[in-house]
Amino acid sequence: MILAQAAAWADGGTVQLRQEAGDLVITVFTSPGPLTVGPVDISVLLQNRDGLQPVLDAKVSLVLRAEGSGIELQAQPTREQARNKLLYAAPVTFSKPGKWKMAFVVIRNHEETDGVGALEVAAAPGKAVSYAGYIAFPPVMVGLFMVRELLIRRRSQRGE
Amino acid sequence: MDPIATAVLASWTLDWGSLCLLLTIAVLYFRGWLHLHAELPHKYTTGRLASFGGGLFAIVLALDSPIDALGALLLQAHMIQHLLLTMVAAPLLLLGQPVLPLLRGLPRWLFKDALGPFLSCRELKQLGRAIVHPVVTSFAWSAAIVVWHFPRLYDLALRSPAWHQAEHACFFWSAMLFWWPVVDVWPSTPIWPRGAMIPYLLFAGMVNMGLSAVLSFSNHVLYSSYALAPRLWGISALEDQAAAGGIMWVPGSIAMLIPAAILGIQALETRRAHPLKPVLRVLTPHRPRQWDLLRIPIIGPVLQYRYFRRCIQTAMLLLAVIVAIDGFFGPQVAPMNLAGVLPWTHWRGLVVVALLLAGNLFCMACPFTLPRDLARKFVTPGYRWPSRLRSKWIAAGLLATYLWAYEAFSLWDSPSATAWIILGYFVAALAVDTVFKGASFCKYVCPIGQFHFVHALVSPLQVKVREPAICGACTTHDCIRGNVHQRGCELQLFQPRKAGNFDCTFCLDCVQACPQNNVGILRTAPGRSLLEDHHSSGIGRLSRRPDVAAIVLILVFGAFLNAAGMTEPVMMWMHQWHARLHLSSIVPIATVMYVGGLLIIPAMVVAACGWISRLGVNASWKDLTCSFSLALVPVGFSMWLAHFSNHLIAGWSTVIPVVEKFISRASSVNYLQARVPNWIPSLELCFLDLGLLLTLYTIWHVARRLSTGDGVALAAMSPWAVLAGALYSAGIWIVFQPMQMRGMMIH
Numbered sequence: 029m030i031l032a033q034a035a036a037w038a039d040g041g042t043v044q045l046r047q048e049a050g051d052l053v054i055t056v057f058t059s060p061g062p063l064t065v066g067p068v069d070i071s072v073l074l075q076n077r078d079g080l081q082p083v084l085d086a087k088v089s090l091v092l093r094a095e096g097s098g099i100e101l102q103a104q105p106t107r108e109q110a111r112n113k114l115l116y117a118a119p120v121t122f123s124k125p126g127k128w129k130m131a132f133v134v135i136r137n138h139e140e141t142d143g144v145g146a147l148e149v150a151a152a153p154g155k156a157v158s159y160a161g162y163i164a165f166p167p168v169m170v171g172l173f174m175v176r177e178l179l180i181r182r183r184s185q186r187g188e
Numbered sequence: 189m190d191p192i193a194t195a196v197l198a199s200w201t202l203d204w205g206s207l208c209l210l211l212t213i214a215v216l217y218f219r220g221w222l223h224l225h226a227e228l229p230h231k232y233t234t235g236r237l238a239s240f241g242g243g244l245f246a247i248v249l250a251l252d253s254p255i256d257a258l259g260a261l262l263l264q265a266h267m268i269q270h271l272l273l274t275m276v277a278a279p280l281l282l283l284g285q286p287v288l289p290l291l292r293g294l295p296r297w298l299f300k301d302a303l304g305p306f307l308s309c310r311e312l313k314q315l316g317r318a319i320v321h322p323v324v325t326s327f328a329w330s331a332a333i334v335v336w337h338f339p340r341l342y343d344l345a346l347r348s349p350a351w352h353q354a355e356h357a358c359f360f361w362s363a364m365l366f367w368w369p370v371v372d373v374w375p376s377t378p379i380w381p382r383g384a385m386i387p388y389l390l391f392a393g394m395v396n397m398g399l400s401a402v403l404s405f406s407n408h409v410l411y412s413s414y415a416l417a418p419r420l421w422g423i424s425a426l427e428d429q430a431a432a433g434g435i436m437w438v439p440g441s442i443a444m445l446i447p448a449a450i451l452g453i454q455a456l457e458t459r460r461a462h463p464l465k466p467v468l469r470v471l472t473p474h475r476p477r478q479w480d481l482l483r484i485p486i487i488g489p490v491l492q493y494r495y496f497r498r499c500i501q502t503a504m505l506l507l508a509v510i511v512a513i514d515g516f517f518g519p520q521v522a523p524m525n526l527a528g529v530l531p532w533t534h535w536r537g538l539v540v541v542a543l544l545l546a547g548n549l550f551c552m553a554c555p556f557t558l559p560r561d562l563a564r565k566f567v568t569p570g571y572r573w574p575s576r577l578r579s580k581w582i583a584a585g586l587l588a589t590y591l592w593a594y595e596a597f598s599l600w601d602s603p604s605a606t607a608w609i610i611l612g613y614f615v616a617a618l619a620v621d622t623v624f625k626g627a628s629f630c631k632y633v634c635p636i637g638q639f640h641f642v643h644a645l646v647s648p649l650q651v652k653v654r655e656p657a658i659c660g661a662c663t664t665h666d667c668i669r670g671n672v673h674q675r676g677c678e679l680q681l682f683q684p685r686k687a688g689n690f691d692c693t694f695c696l697d698c699v700q701a702c703p704q705n706n707v708g709i710l711r712t713a714p715g716r717s718l719l720e721d722h723h724s725s726g727i728g729r730l731s732r733r734p735d736v737a738a739i740v741l742i743l744v745f746g747a748f749l750n751a752a753g754m755t756e757p758v759m760m761w762m763h764q765w766h767a768r769l770h771l772s773s774i775v776p777i778a779t780v781m782y783v784g785g786l787l788i789i790p791a792m793v794v795a796a797c798g799w800i801s802r803l804g805v806n807a808s809w810k811d812l813t814c815s816f817s818l819a820l821v822p823v824g825f826s827m828w829l830a831h832f833s834n835h836l837i838a839g840w841s842t843v844i845p846v847v848e849k850f851i852s853r854a855s856s857v858n859y860l861q862a863r864v865p866n867w868i869p870s871l872e873l874c875f876l877d878l879g880l881l882l883t884l885y886t887i888w889h890v891a892r893r894l895s896t897g898d899g900v901a902l903a904a905m906s907p908w909a910v911l912a913g914a915l916y917s918a919g920i921w922i923v924f925q926p927m928q929m930r931g932m933m934i935h
Contacts, residue, residue: 170884181898
């Protein structure tokens with residue numbers, strides 16, 4: 029029951045960048061961790077520098093560039109896409125491992141605030157590892173079935 | 189309302205996977221509770237039901253509500269989440285006395301056949317009793333909460349979703365153990381006297397208090413993840429930690445003290461009601477009346493309406509005509525043509541889903557037999573189908589040819605070829621059935637029909653006699669002979685001696701014809717007819733039919749070959765050989781691939797498996813091979829299901845612009861791009877898992893039927909189990925490959 033909620037993980041996660049820019053404190057998270065090739069949730073928390081109140085009326089855009097190649101990803105994190113509605117989130121899919129440069133722009137009250145950062149993306153685990161639970165399911169069930177057969181046989185030998 | 193508060197309150201995330209699981213548990217509990225409430229109303233009260241429901245709701249609240257969303261930023265929110273799981277959800281679930289209701293709520297076969305041997309095992313009972321011993325449960329709970337609050341582990345859980353799940357699972361299940369002896373869950377008997385639960389709770393309270401004190405009075409932030417997290421509303425990380433400690437201390441202690449006080453009051457009472465011991469009969473479900481689709485309100489009468497089949501056949505006929513018209517005269521680009529989208533993406537997907545959830549619904553709605561029924565009003569067929577051809581060999585040949593042609597001539601990519609196939613089907617059905625009596629085309633020729641007949645063997649519904657005793661007294665046999673109002677079964681299936689869905693088109697002629705109203709659409713265990721191998725009217729024993737085994741093998745190996753043909757590595761391989769041999773078309777490569785993969789390799793592998801199996805079994809090679817080949821149906825069906833459901837889910841919306849274009853004939857329609865959701869591989873792997881398990885179970889049954897002892901059965905089944913495992917592995921490989929989404933706009 030409790031293990032079944034594995035798919036529910038989204039936004040928040042590992043803090044990748046924290047930066048004060050203009051009137052804002054900007055924090056960028058990625059989830060799940062560790063950051064690997066494949067689908068990732070990037071979320072941004074914007075806070076007023078005074079009082080650290082979350083800012084909910086901004087427009088955020090992100091550009092991610094893989095270092096050493098021309099691959100570029102663009103994302104428009106929004107609160108609608110976020111699980112925690114204090115954050116701005118967007119799903120992105122990293123296609124290769126290595127260092128990715130991140131540039132973000134925040135527009136609020138016609139004022140533009142920007143910043144840069146970097147993300148280290150590790151190679152993705154093999155698909156067989158990612159789906160190990162599904163592949164392990166039949167052998168586990170076969171094992172349980174064998175135990176069941178042994179129990180039935182033992183019961184019949186005892187004449188129960 | 190304050191926008192920040194609104195945002196927080198809106199931070200719900202309903203995870204449909206876990207919600208479905210919780211709903212299933214709730215339905216099982218409720219089903220079992222209804223039975224038990226009727227038998228033991230004083231024990232299974234409405235309060236128990238409410239308590240169990242409250243426990244499930246507390247889990248939803250902990251895992252899907254804003255509490256979880258805020259937990260990544262605030263330790264105090266995370267602490268509330270853990271308290272909900274351990275101090276609210278776990279005791280409420282146990283107060284619902286869930287063991288018997290959940291067992292009674294299970295399907296009878298699962299409860300009796302699958303779980304029965306485990307439930308009656310003496311060692312497992314002893315193990316269960318040891319696990320719920322108060323010393324063990326107290327230690328398990330204390331260890332879980334102390335160990336997981338070590339900074340290194342807590343931070344690990346905050347960084348990794350998998351470890352976070354593990355942490356929650358540890359908290360929840362250790363709490364279930366902890367509360368077990370306190371609640372005194374039925375039917376386990378108390379190990380310690382009830383009064384001993386008071387120090388038990390007080391000890392746990394002290395552990396809880398000690399940990400709370402560490403959090404509350406620490407002068408530095410213990411968890412680096414919260415030290416790094418952005419601070420909300422100006423709450424510092426240390427203040428947040430102290431507040432979390434306070435939450436753990438006060439409500440956590442109250443949760444221990446209240447039951448301790450209740451137990452104390454109970455101990456002071458002179459008269460205490462002894463708990464009722466469970467009686468065996470509450471664990472033994474009564475055999476219910478068989479579930480019958482035709483007895484379901486609205487659906488049943490609609491299905492039994494005399495002209496129902498004609499109506500759906502007419503609708504399908506109109507659809508087939510429209511698809512053929514667009515195929516002949518519309519744009520010859522598959523994703524822009526009804527003949528490129530509807531048959532290959534939607535129809536195939538819906539057919540396998542219908543087979544999985546119900547039965548052979550396509551044959552029920554078959555449009556190809558409607559024109560021949562109309563023609564028979566003017567022409568009476570004068571011949572019986574030749575006795576030498578009364579087998580599935582023609583259909584097997586046509587099926588193999590169709591699978592080869594699909595790949596060799598890229599049928600999915602050619603709307604006009606699809607339209608020709610539809611037209612050819614109408615002509616063939618008309619030609620065969622206006623010359624020969626009965627449903628000769630369906631039974632002996634139609635390759636699509638054979639696909640449905642074979643895979644309906646694992647469907648959960650079956651057209652079957654309701655009460656066999658009534659048929660015993662029947663002398664007219666209208667279900668097969670027909671009467672003045674209604675024809676009988678054209679496929680020569682005599683209902684009282686019909687076993688399984690093979691050759692059944694779900695036409696419901698027998699339902700209409702039976703004067704006793706004794707034929708229904710009953711529930712059956714998927715794959716049951718594969719296990720039993722009864723002699724069936726109009727068919728004989730499936731295990732004695734090499735022609736049926738041939739069809740099964742073509743469909744099983746065809747499933748994997750057809751899906752593999754759409755994967756990138758196989759396509760690259762085909763094109764490499766095409767270029768290397770300087771061929772003008774791909775047809776020779778596809779021919780080699782299909783002759784090898786569909787005929788030669790299966791024949792050799794199956795022959796070898798049959799030969800190895802025969803070493804320990806006193807049965808002919810033919811009987812062995814036919815019997816075990818049938819057992820491969822589930823794994824083959826799972827591959828078709830994984831493959832076609834992938835196309836259906838990814839491309840279900842692609843039909844909308846194509847219909848728009850067909851209706852308006854506009855040239856500027858926006859074609860939707862197919863989207864492949866990231867959960868599709870999980871679904872496909874689930875299908876393959878279930879297919880493999882049902883195949884292995886069937887192989888085991890077949891082996892035991894043909895062998896004298898378990899050792900011999902194991903030896904006999906081994907090569908077939910290896911073959912099933914190899915097919916499953918091929919399926920896993922296919923699922924992990926990039927797949928060409930044929931007939932769709934996709935990037």
